[in-house]
Amino acid sequence: MTTTAPAAPEAAETAAPAADRRRWIALAVVLTASFMDLVDATIVNIAIPSIRQDTGASFSALQWVTAGYALAFALGLITGGRLGDIYGRKRLFLLGMAGFTVASALCGLATSPGMLVGARVLQGAMAALMVPQVLAIIHVGFPPRERGKVFGMFGAVIGLGAVCGPLIGALLTEGDLFGLAWRPIFLINLPVGVAGILLGRRFLTESKAPSALRLDLVGTALATVGLLMVLYPLTQGRESGWPVWGFVSMAASPLMLAVFVRYERAKARKDGSPLVELSLFKVRTFAAGVGVQLIFGVASGLFFLVWTLHMQLGLGWGPLHAGLTGVPFSLACSAAAGMSVQKLVPRFGRKVMQAGALIMLSGALLYLWQAGHYGTALDSWQMAPAMVLLGAGMGLIVAPITDSVLSEVPAEHSGSASGIFNTTGQLGMALGLGLSSVAFFGVVDGTGHAEGGARAAAGASFIDATGHALWWVSGGLVVVFGLLFLLPRRVRAQSAVADAAAADEAGREQPVLVS
Template sequence: MTTTVPAAAEAADRRRWTALAVVLTATFMDLVDATIVNIAIPSIQRDTGATFSAVQWVTAGYALAFAIGLITGGRLGDIYGRKKLFLLGMGGFTVASALCGLAVSPGMLVGARVLQGAMAALMVPQVLAIIHVSFPARERGKVFGMFGAVIGLGAVCGPLIGALLTEGDLFGLAWRPIFLINLPVGIAGILLGRRFIGESKAPAALRLDLVGTALATVGLLLILYPLTQGRESGWPVWGFVSMAAGPLVLAVFVRYERAKTRKDGSPLVELSLFRVKTFAAGVGVQLTFGAASGLFFLVWTLHMQLGLGWGPLHAGLTGVPFSVACSAAAGMSVQKLVPRFGRKVLQAGALIMFSGALLYIWEAGHYGTALQSWQMAPAMVLLGGGMGLIVAPITNSVLSEVPAQHSGSASGIFNTTGQLGMAMGLGLSSVAFFEVVGGPGETGGAAAGAALGAGFIDATANALWWVSGGLVLVFGLLFLLPRRVRTQSAAAEVAEATSAAEAGAAVDETGKEQPVLVS
């Protein structure tokens, strides 16, 4: 017995690190797909004859389906098993990617992207939940640092990968490989996930809250749909009525969830999570930061391709300094800086991003359409480095005190908040950017013409001022987080390590070792 347990524990340890690689790859795949389309918009328009409105929904449809389904996806993982939902989501995501790559019309492409977002909503919430229950508290800082680095890389590598695949025109398929590349990755992830990811679910028996799901879906849709479609429709009255009704429906949702908790203890959202100070404060930061980031990435892409007239590959390569700085800062923040300086690291990240946005504003105004990639690089390093200091440690801060049995729900809320913020940023672009530049036409030709004028430069600067304001708000909200994330005492860590070693593996009916997840 004394020799078997350490060997089993060592095998379980190898399995969970392989499982981590699988779920982080899935996270990267999702993040890339959320941003990869922007760089290929001109190619999609030429090939399919899509109007600007249709192309907008290729990106917005994904975000809407993703945001609306995340909370439900997290709870489904708690109920039916996180491994099962992760593999189901990855399989559906892979199928939807194939449909996107084979789309023969703009309508089919939009529908496939909506399906892709819905499948991502099943897959992504399980990632943080699997990490939360697979790794003890003493290791989560390092693991969440890896997670943050993947987020930073995925956010910028999407346009770069999209540029390489689009300009490469593989097999004469133009833009289609940006989706078809997911097929081998998804198949490999499913095969490895089946073998190495251990199953986990909430200890208490839970039921799916169908009424809560419907109320949350309607409430979010009432807010997100007019934010996305309002400008294309000329900001009609129904849009404002819808956005006003959304919070009312969400208020009804909160009241229902409280009643559901008292009735059977199986609500869609564990409202008790918001009594955890770190979680509530982190959600506020995530919402604001998501809005600022969503607005920035959209404006940045349009500024490079339409305003400066750069090709997809040129624009994608310009993001490399951002990506490298973000990845490096994410690793340093968790491993070296946060343990020593705590909350100040995240606040420094907000201030560094703020300085990068101000530098970008100055460059856009000073150089105009003559701006070069090397001149943009310092601003990109500041923006990327600041983002890395925030995205890596914020996850551990938000989920560190969440009860393990609600980790799926907490993950769903956390990710939904970020997506809602991104949707808000896209909605704000109508006021902060398109209203100033005059708005692109349906075919994109008017946009290309307007981009070369002074109005486009003014629009870019105006939008970046909005981004800067959001970063100032993020800086203030970070004061609501604790100075330092609480850590376990040495005795507790020893006890947890001993428990993990003793329960490191179990044997199923086939005689194969299966990891036992210890939270």
């Protein structure tokens, strides 16, 4: 038997910086993955006109390019988190990143709209494996005293992604690198993904949950079918002339979702691991918060698609012009988000979010008026005030809402509540993109100028459709404003901190390190 002498102090001092360096490199890897996911979710809208021109994709196919990603991401989030708890967060993170990289290559090499849609759905599913592991890996790698700084960096990366996504998409699309048009917006993920996989294999530490919840694949399947019974006919119905089967499918969707609810109750009684913890909806503030998140997601998904198409197909701007026009929105959103959490919400409570809804509403109405008043002569500088209002209002809502919604949720269910809340936002985005068939593209079709004719006439059709869609967005914001009255007037500081800690623990559980 061989014995080893205690390490000399010098050796211990050398080992500590090495371990410290490993975890900071690991942090850089997972933050890069988060940045890559967020950029990929926002980069596509700006390239949609280029994709349409290059591939001949129909408007419904373009809707699926964005909605397919959001839906696959949303439906896989909770399952992805549980798979990481069961089989190891590092393993699932690397698997998700590898799949995301392959899916990005398939997107960039797509030879048809159908192939692009399929690759985007795969991309969303792989993101659902990768993204839930990020916070768990941070939890494992950093002690409580350092997590505040780390989560601050995480928030900064998210803000940076929101600002950079449209600009990167615009630069790559308008740059037409190697004559590839829009394809580099996906191919740029390849070197980033390969580097992330190599560094992740070396520097990430494996961990599992000691008593992870079981998978609920049947629940996931039922929820997927129920949602597709609404989303598919909503997206395809306009192009197919609104056939009877579409209305039958949408009418039957609530029945399928009722089956899902019944199964979830049985699953909870059987092994306590349903996909959705239905008892959470007995908490009024949580149920209202989920409603806010859903409607806000619908309004946001519809707005961002309409905004992009209005600028490029309605006003005739290039991708870079459109991307730069969005900078005031992004900067206002980032500034308002930071101010709301640090200064405004502790003093004024939910009134900050309600003010945000009203500010967004005023921005949407101003944009609606500008689109009708200036027509195809609208300039970026004229649009800027509306963009600032919309961005500032969004920042006042999205930053503080999670704490407010989770503040009255029992600590043991904080993790489940957080997962449901985040999933609901993604589902709302997918539904908003599907709703654009009625709120936007139906009006474009009605003018008879969607696919050709004089440039001015075609532009006018998109401007009319933009005005119509903005009324839908405004209506959604009015509903959001009303639902915000059901949230707590004020979240106690101690409660918020406790709930955040509980969510961290309940959502990921105490990690077990695996060598």
